[in-house]
Amino acid sequence: MFYDTHTHLNADDFKENYDEIIKEANSLNVKYLNIVGFDKNTNFLANQIAKKYENIFASAGLHPTDVNNFDETDLREVENYLKQDITVAVGECGLDYYWHKETRERQIEFFKKQIDLSKKYNKPLIIHVRDAMQDAYDVLYEASKDHKLKGVMHCYSGSSEMANRFVNLGLYISLGGPVTFKNAKEPKEVAKIVPLDRLLIETDCPFLAPHPYRGKQNKPVYVTLVAEEIAALRGLTIEEVGNVTTNNAKRLFNIK
Numbered sequence: 001m002f003y004d005t006h007t008h009l010n011a012d013d014f015k016e017n018y019d020e021i022i023k024e025a026n027s028l029n030v031k032y033l034n035i036v037g038f039d040k041n042t043n044f045l046a047n048q049i050a051k052k053y054e055n056i057f058a059s060a061g062l063h064p065t066d067v068n069n070f071d072e073t074d075l076r077e078v079e080n081y082l083k084q085d086i087t088v089a090v091g092e093c094g095l096d097y098y099w100h101k102e103t104r105e106r107q108i109e110f111f112k113k114q115i116d117l118s119k120k121y122n123k124p125l126i127i128h129v130r131d132a133m134q135d136a137y138d139v140l141y142e143a144s145k146d147h148k149l150k151g152v153m154h155c156y157s158g159s160s161e162m163a164n165r166f167v168n169l170g171l172y173i174s175l176g177g178p179v180t181f182k183n184a185k186e187p188k189e190v191a192k193i194v195p196l197d198r199l200l201i202e203t204d205c206p207f208l209a210p211h212p213y214r215g216k217q218n219k220p221v222y223v224t225l226v227a228e229e230i231a232a233l234r235g236l237t238i239e240e241v242g243n244v245t246t247n248n249a250k251r252l253f254n255i256k
């Protein structure tokens, strides 16, 4: 059994066919999915789609690349989604200096506010970090001082050393398509060293399709290819990786 912890079936790419994509995933044992929001529209769609299916859950959050378009009203909307059981996480939120270094201050501000919501509603964070690992760590470390953090470093792209530091803050590490890329040294290293009870898998579809579909549209069934690669790296079976990461995700997202 598999749990794709990060999909964007709420993206325009899947507007016409998310129903088929979900059926296909279920038929190939990808039984659980999170649909991750990143702005007003996708938070709404994640909520609407998740409500229609069993074992599909939503998150609501404000993505760092878009912070100039967000205000307090958007945060209040995220908060309203968090009051619903179908919403299992806050995010994606975080820091992204690859696309927008110039909004650094505001990114940090919105990240902190979403960490506060995670604490208030006791729902885990789905954290996006690109080219901002140290700042993200500093913000999370500060926030962990008075309150145990819950969350996942989604599509984690940092070093194995940093991965251990995030694990020590109480966070999970999620790996996606890049771990299957031939020259992906760091993600493969991370896949080997993360404690098995802190590992999650995801697709981040429609982006980042795993090998041999790299560059094509990604979809939840391909999470099995991520599991297959991790299994090979750790000397486990694909079923073992599927089961342990599913149980981890159910624990983190508080799913019975």
Ligand code: NI
Pocket: 006, 008, 036, 092, 204
């Ligand atoms: Ni994403």
